[in-house]
Amino acid sequence: MIEAEIERIVSLIRDTHLEDAEQELHSFKRNHPTHDVSYVEMILSAHQTHYQKAYDIGEHLLQIAGQDPLVRFYHARNSIAVGEWMKGLDLFDSVRGHHVFGGDLLTPYKPLWDGQDLRGKILLIACEGGIGDAVCFSRFTKQFAELGAKVILASYDGLFELLRPLQGMNAQVDLSVAIKTDFDYWVPALSCPRVLGIDYQNIDGSPYLTCPKDMKAKWQSLVTSSRPKIGLCWQGNPNFKEDYVRSIPGELFAPMVADTRYEFFKVQVNSENNSFTHPNLKDLTSSVGNPSDLAGFLSQLDLFITVDSGMAHIAGALGVKTLLLNRVMGWFTFGHKPDHENLQSTPWYNSMQILHQKRWGQWDETIARAIKSIPTLL
Template sequence: MTTAPKQVTYEDGLRLVQTLVGDGRLPMAVRWVDRLCRHRPDDARAHNQAGLVRQRQGRPDDAVLHFRRATLLQPDAAELWVNLGNALRHVAAFDEALLSRLRGVLCRPDAADMRLSYALGLLAAGDYRRGFAEYEYRENRSKGLAPYAEAGWPLWDGRIRPGGRLLLATEQGAGDAVQFVRFVRPLAERGMEVVIACPPELQRLLRSARGVAAVIDPTPSGSPAAFDGVDMLLSLPARLGLEEEVLGLAGRYIEPPEPAFRVPAGEGLRVGLCWTGNIATPLNAMRRIVFKELARLLDTPGAVFYGLQVAAGSGASAGEPRLLDLSPHIEDFADTTAMIDQMDLVITVDTSVAHMAGALGKPVWTLLARVADWRWGYDGETCLWYPSMRLFRQTRSGEWRDVVERLGTELRRQVESRRSAG
């Protein structure tokens, strides 16, 4: 006797779509979610799921249509407005995206994830005062401070006391730490002793930053009484109330160690290349460029190329005679700065190398996806955070060809300018 197959209910179907997306089986997820939308066209959950699946497929235009339908059906659901805002951002409808995120906050003003989404929209729009205030709702802040609170460490009250001692903990990626360590110097100039708690691979680099008195491991240890308080490094803009016009005035604010390898001088324009960030970072797939595409620059006469890529990405250039791989001479981020400092120009994707080059005041060309991270703004070639940086943005999502063509044109101009000046 055969058993009749179990009938899949509508609720089962919603759960199944989530499972299929989690397993990376997107085509099947699309088929199921479309069936759900046809079955119950007036259920916001089905359209929300359909939008999320399209977003994962890299089809933000289609995602926007589903999220719009979902918000019409359930206008008081904060997460739907945030999802719509994210999709609108990916179709470069930035103003509308910010309004959608604000609707999410109005629906649930006590929800940290809603406030963070709105914060990122404000920061991308260049509204740093309101953006950094909202950024304090980020989960990384509460998680980062939790171990210190459990160990009895007091939270910094924001008061700047000459002779006071402050511990600042890093969070997120290395690039974030490099970008925000500039805000330590104003504290030191006003008499505070600032210690940074960070992972070992960042310690030599951050120890060199202006105003940093010392670095320690991130695990709370010792007596809390040794410090007036603890806070997160990325909270300094909100604490200090800095205006955006001072962000780019830091100049060169980190110093590299003596390099383990000296790059030969006088052989041409020395250009350092970096084509991928941490491959474990979800956003890296959008930010990275395939080495073979970037390698089209290697035939530029008068330029000599060096690989600044480390870890898994460095193998992509193996056997390329036109590029000298510097990764064997790099053990930590401080070593990377020592190599960057010997370059005449750095060309890199959006990763820590871009931040280190900018913090050194080195000329750096940063390749950006069509929809870039908040810190690079919506458009334009200049960067408020790093005056020595020039931004090269995709004109179409996922396509780097025209970016590399623009890079090649500008690189040849740089070589020619160097020849004329020499």
């Protein structure tokens, strides 16, 4: 009975029926004040943008159910949302190996780096997650090289050409063969800011990638217009568990692309949610063969408007002017003290501005604010 009711409330939250979820939770909580119910209340509060309330509930849950990996994982996100950056990173790393954060552990093969002298040592940084995470956290090769390490980056072979300009990187290997590579220590990529002691405000948001020359030449002939050129991406990787809340139905962009002062271009790498068409929206998806192609496309734009996707990170790493439409309870890279009213900058990428969704599941208002923001961003 209890588990069924909790699942029903979770389903209401997932389906964006927050008032109904709150009403049922309030009634249910009176008779069942368990930590499972408090956990659901924490999730609901965060999705209502009541971050401090969610944080306070999470603090209580740490005392009574602190070994639960999901409690620690979601409280890490609460911590980031209220500005407790290092606490959030510590909590994230505390649940590694429990299949809620990060990639596979390589520690049975080689030791994790924990501050040892890196001079003359080989350090492997193991990328995790999708393309966006790999691009975002590969920037830290430079800091480890400055500590004296010879740095190997284990990522995905499709990214090798794009990531080649990274400072401080000595070699790249595919993540699938990382355990067969010779190195002294390793670091999970998403742990880099924590182990390096980099505070949120001290992240270097300068561009660190460049578009391959042959791709730039190719896309110069494809992305052409006498009007400002704006790229659109409304779909992330549909295999990501939370994609249904970060991706936006393409049809909602109809009022935006109807503005003929601008020319719009789309590249939707994933086939889902890609049926929206418009006379003022050129589809260049068929010209994309790899991530370097995406860099070529992005390098020709005057502005890129996107959801939190791999393309968002590639654009930021290239220094392309970008407007990110971010969901409520966004992933931790863009979830630090979110401002749900105004354009918000991010230290991750100097060229990026963020508009946070005001209400869970409702994108119309966010897109309306984006339309008003375009002239100020060009």
